[in-house]
Amino acid sequence: MxxxxxxxxxxxxxxxxxxxxxxxxxxxxxxxxxxxxxSDTSYSxxxxxxxxxxxxxxxxxxxxxxxxxxxxxxxxxxxxxxxxxxxxxxxxxxxxxxxxxxxxxxxxxxxxxxxxxxxPVRPPLPGLDGAGVFGVQTLDDGQAILDHLTAHHVRRAVVVGAGYIGLEMAEAMVVRGYEVDLVERSDRPMKTLDPDLGQRVADAMQGMGIRLHLTTEVKGIEHDGDRPRAVVTSAGELPADVVVLGLGTxxxxxxxxxxxxxxxxxxxxxxxxxxxxxxxxxxxxxxxxxxxxxxxxxxxxxxxxxxxxxxxxxxxxxxxGGGYATFPGVLGTSVTKVCGVEIGRTGLGEADAEAAGYQPVCASVQSTTKAGYWPDRERMQLKVVAERRSGRLLGAQIVGGEGSCKRIDTFAAALWNQMTVEELLNVDLSYAPPFSPVWDPVLIGARKAWDAVLADGDR
The missing domain is CATH 3.50.50.60 (FAD/NAD(P)-binding domain)
Structure with missing residues (x-):
């Protein structure tokens, strides 16, 4: 049957x-x-x-x-x-x-x-369900945004929330030539990043002309007919012709x-x-x-x-289908690119590690994507989180120019296999001047984290 x-x-x-x-x-x-x-199946x-x-x-x-x-x-x-x-x-x-x-x-x-x-998260705030206010989840959502931009004379866009979608949509609105304000209740964009790396993302966004309103809460949205007029925040009103919600899901x-x-x-x-x-x-x-x-x-x-x-x-x-398979879990590995800056993370940040019951030690590293003398090298910053005493890798974050971000996959592979930062610093990674310094930033980060573990153990 x-x-x-x-x-x-x-x-x-x-x-x-x-x-x-x-x-x-x-x-x-x-x-x-x-x-x-x-309206669609199997889409990006x-x-x-x-x-x-x-x-x-x-x-x-x-x-x-x-x-x-x-x-x-x-x-x-x-x-x-x-x-x-x-x-x-x-x-x-x-x-x-x-x-x-x-x-x-x-x-x-x-x-x-x-x-x-x-x-998409939609808090119960006045005007949030009105015309010209959009979540970003499906292709129909994307089409609705484009239809609104076509039907109205849009000059000012307000993005609420500074997660991945919020940052990407803020950049998209700048590319379209609009004035963009981004409202975020925390003290930095990308709150999944530790503060020192989040600041570099903020600098890049401001450098592209996006006005950041941090530690600011949205109180509601006022409308004028079939379009928004202003976003009401704890710091005052922001004029808006379109509002995009990037408050997470x-x-x-x-x-x-x-x-x-x-x-x-x-x-x-x-x-x-x-x-x-x-x-x-x-x-x-x-x-x-x-x-x-x-x-x-x-x-x-x-x-x-x-x-x-x-x-x-x-x-x-x-x-x-009659087979047998299991799902072993996740690390939360993710990447994005915003305003010319690549962002990657995997595992736990410092605060996440403490919340999970670990005692973390951390190391931050400044490096380049290629050899220091290579003409188009880009700067990058890494943060590596390890467990106190054992040196087990707990997480890593990267923010930098082109060629930085996919290095997070090396950390993810090490994390998946429960490696220590001492083991990671000796992994035989490739080297040539157009691709990395002789000590790849991954290895430098692991080495500095291991130094932090040893220094912590000596106290």
């Missing part, structure tokens, strides 16, 4: 899972239905700021595979503009609303995968909560085991809506990254 898999959510995790399940089980053995409330949400900033020419460039391709080439019934509004785990069915036709109907399942992603778990599927108390993500199974039989979860295990903090986490969504979706799909 043919089994039926229903997937809720048609982006990274959902389509990775559906594709993996299909590779292992044919259509006569496993029927796969994907229900997506948006990370590319939206670059689309808005005219680096990427059009929307289609961000679509990896269309619903038609999934149906015709993979026998996966991918339906866009279909929103799941309820789950009945006892009956084994979901309630679906056809957003085009307006009708509602029930869709039965034998196995259910929740890949509902994450929602929260796991989209309303469906799961309403259906009695357990959600993590601290993370807000759906609780899953290493195979991506929830605590309700026949129900699985993957991607931004699900908890993951942080391998260094040794605690559940909710981290909205496309890399994690694809990997957890792959694990769920292998298991749903």
């Amino acid at each position: 043919t089994e039926r898999l229903v997937v809720v959510g048609g982006d990274a995790a959902g389509m990775s899972a559906a594709s993996q399940a299909r590779r292992r089980r044919g259509a006569d053995d496993l029927e796969i239905v994907v229900l997506e409330r948006g 949400a990370c590319g939206i700021p670059y689309w808005v900033g005219d680096v990427v020419e059009d929307r289609d460039a961000l679509v990896v595979r269309t619903p038609e391709a999934f149906r015709e080439k993979h026998a996966i019934d991918a339906r866009v503009h279909h929103e799941v509004v309820g789950i009945d785990t006892a009956a084994g069915q979901v309630r679906v609303r056809d957003l085009d036709g307006g009708r509602e109907f029930d869709e039965p399942y034998d196995q259910l995968l929740l890949a509902t992603g994450a929602n 929260a796991p989209n778990t309303d469906l799961a909560r309403d259906a009695g599927i357990p959600v993590g108390e601290h993370t807000g993500g759906i609780v899953v085991d290493v195979r991506q199974r929830t605590r309700v039989p026949g129900v699985w979860a993957a991607g931004d809506c699900a908890e993951v295990h942080h391998r260094v903090a040794r605690a559940p986490a909710a981290i909205a990254l496309g890399t994690i969504a694809n990997k957890t979706g792959r694990v769920a799909g292998i298991n749903l």
